[in-house]
Amino acid sequence: MNLQSLISIIIPVHNGSTWIDQCFNGILEQQLAPDTQIEICVCNDASNDNTVDLLKKWNILLQNKIPLKIYNNESGKPKGVGYSKNRAVSISSGAYLCFQDIDDIMLPVRILEQYKQAKILPNNTIVGCQFKRAPENSTKRYTCWANSLSEEKLQTQIYTSHGPTIIMPTWFCHRTVFEKVGGFSEEGAGTPEDLIFFYKHLDLEGKICRINQCLLIYTYHPNATTFSIEESIIWQIRLDRLQRIILNKWEKFTIWNAGKQGRKFYNSLSEEHQKKVLTLCDVDEKKIGKKYISFNPETRHNGRPLDIIHFRKAVPPFVICVKIDLTNGEFEKNLLSLQLIENVDYVLFS
Numbered sequence: 001m002n003l004q005s006l007i008s009i010i011i012p013v014h015n016g017s018t019w020i021d022q023c024f025n026g027i028l029e030q031q032l033a034p035d036t037q038i039e040i041c042v043c044n045d046a047s048n049d050n051t052v053d054l055l056k057k058w059n060i061l062l063q064n065k066i067p068l069k070i071y072n073n074e075s076g077k078p079k080g081v082g083y084s085k086n087r088a089v090s091i092s093s094g095a096y097l098c099f100q101d102i103d104d105i106m107l108p109v110r111i112l113e114q115y116k117q118a119k120i121l122p123n124n125t126i127v128g129c130q131f132k133r134a135p136e137n138s139t140k141r142y143t144c145w146a147n148s149l150s151e152e153k154l155q156t157q158i159y160t161s162h163g164p165t166i167i168m169p170t171w172f173c174h175r176t177v178f179e180k181v182g183g184f185s186e187e188g189a190g191t192p193e194d195l196i197f198f199y200k201h202l203d204l205e206g207k208i209c210r211i212n213q214c215l216l217i218y219t220y221h222p223n224a225t226t227f228s229i230e231e232s233i234i235w236q237i238r239l240d241r242l243q244r245i246i247l248n249k250w251e252k253f254t255i256w257n258a259g260k261q262g263r264k265f266y267n268s269l270s271e272e273h274q275k276k277v278l279t280l281c282d283v284d285e286k287k288i289g290k291k292y293i294s295f296n297p298e299t300r301h302n303g304r305p306l307d308i309i310h311f312r313k314a315v316p317p318f319v320i321c322v323k324i325d326l327t328n329g330e331f332e333k334n335l336l337s338l339q340l341i342e343n344v345d346y347v348l349f350s
Contacts, residue, residue, distance in 0.1 A: 007038045007111060008094030012084030013055075014045040016102035019219070020054045026105040027066065031112050038111065039067040041092040043084035046073045082184035082193035089178055097178055099171040103219040105134075110215035114172035117211055123174040125207040126198075128166025129215040138220035141325055147214075154208055156343045158198075159242050160324075160350050161234065166210050168194035169218055180204055192229050192237065199241050238349065239268055242319075246347050247273050250317055256346075257321035258282040258292060258308040265321045265349060266306070267294055279307045281314035283334065312338075318346040 009027060013020070027040060040062070044051055052072075059068050071087040073079055089097060096118060098111060110129065118127050130147045133139055146167055149157060154165045181200050184193040202208075247253065247269075255262045258280040266277060280292055287308050294303035311334060318340075322331050340346050 005036050006094035007036060007096045007098055007115060008089070008092035009038060009040045009098045009100050009111075010085055010088045010092065011040065011042045011100050011102055012045060012081050012088060013042055013047060013051055013102045014078050014084070015047045015049045015051060017047075017049045017051050017054055019103040020051065020058065022105055023100065023102050024058050024062075026107070027100075028062075029108045030106065030110065031108050033112055033115065036111070036115060038098075039069060039092065039094060041069045041071075041088040043071045043087040044073065045080070045084045046076055046078045078189075080186060080188035080191065080193070082191060083186045083188070085193070086183040086186065089183065095175055097171075097173055097175055099168060101169045101219075103221065104169045105217040105219075107215050107217065109213075111172075113211055113213060113215060117209065118172055118174065121209060122207060123176050124180070124205070125173065125209055126166060126177060126201060127172045127209050127211065128170040129172075129211040130213055131167065131170060131216040131218040132214050134217050134219050143218075145325070149210070151210075153342070154210060157348055158202070159238050159246075160348050161231070161238070163192070163195050163234070164198040166208055167218065170210075170216050177201065177206060180206070190229055190233060192234050195234065195237055199237070235268070239265075242347065242349060243270060243273055246343070247276065247319075250276060252276050252278050252315070253317045253319055254278050254314045255280045255321060256282075256311060256314070256318045258284070258287040261321040261323075261350070263292060263294070265319065266292070274303070277306060278315055279309050281309050281311040281318075283311060283330075316340060316345045320346055320348050321350055323350045324348070 011023070030038065032038065042055060044055060055070055062068050069091045071091050073087070085099070096115060098114065100106060114127050114129060118125065121127065133143050142162055145162055146165070149165055157165055181197055181204065185191050185196045253276055255266055255277055259282070262280055266274065266280070282288060288310050290308050291305040292308060293305050296303065324332065
């Protein structure tokens with residue numbers, strides 16, 4: 001087996017019996033290039049349904065077709081998605097890693113197209129792809145955002161609450177990407193291990209790329225791991241990187257949104273970065289002309305008064321705490337009218 005042309009499909013599983021058959025059938029239907037081979041590497045993270053029996057069944061079905069390697073967490077206690085991905089990678093052999101969630105389905109040319117792209121790009125690149133949701137109309141705004149981001153915005157819109165600009169279940173990369181980052185966080189349930197990995201990859205000057213072709217069916221259901229992650233944890237991770245990478249370089253800046261999200265953002269900033277805030281700005285006439293005075297419940301002290309002004313009178317750079325695609329294009333039109341450069345004159349934190 002030529003390990004340079006071997007692709008390891010990395011699948012974490014905890015109680016995945018509902019999804020195993022459709023996931024593995026998708027893998028069986030892959031149209032591979034003649035010079036490639038695949039293996040399936042699964043970490044069964046202490047499942048207590050019939051996941052183990054189904055994996056045994058598939059091991060028999062796949063004999064002489066695709067090697068199936070299984071790492072079993074037999075502790076009786078699930079250790080989380082990051083742990084599972086790391087263990088699945090630990091039993092893999094391929095030069096390339098194709099990440100796949102058990103509840104998603106790869107379409108027939110996923111590996112073919114992503115491998116073709118990965119081979120011509122530097123080895124420090126994560127290659128993603130477009131996807132479609134099942135059910136079809138679930139998370140419509142998110143799906144539209146992730147599938148339509150330009151190549152430039154893949155690099156810049158990394159601080160929004162949507163998370164990584166290429167979604168984790170579509171990641172395909174050379175093994176050295178994983179090794180350089182050092183694997184996924186193993187802090188367990190509630191940890192956004194994909195966002196932490198994504199930011200560290202970028203910090204190490206890693207590259208990202210998306211194939212503009214739908215290669216995955218991304219399943220939406222209430223038991224998905226995504227829903228176990230607290231918004232406050234994601235907020236803090238985003239904020240920490242924004243302060244470290246962007247705000248440390250800015251001498252002064254304006255917060256665009258004098259409402260709840262803008263005020264929350266101001267109150268979350270370090271004292272050093274709060275001092276850099278010039279004003280808050282908005283389009284709401286009820287807010288413009290007033291002042292925002294924060295209150296610190298720990299010290300029981302008020303903060304300095306901040307003027308709330310119209311966005312056209314505000315001085316960039318901006319941290320924009322307005323959610324995109326929610327104002328029938330009004331916000332986007334206002335932003336475009338200022339002719340600003342993203343991540344130079346403004347950053348989206350929404």
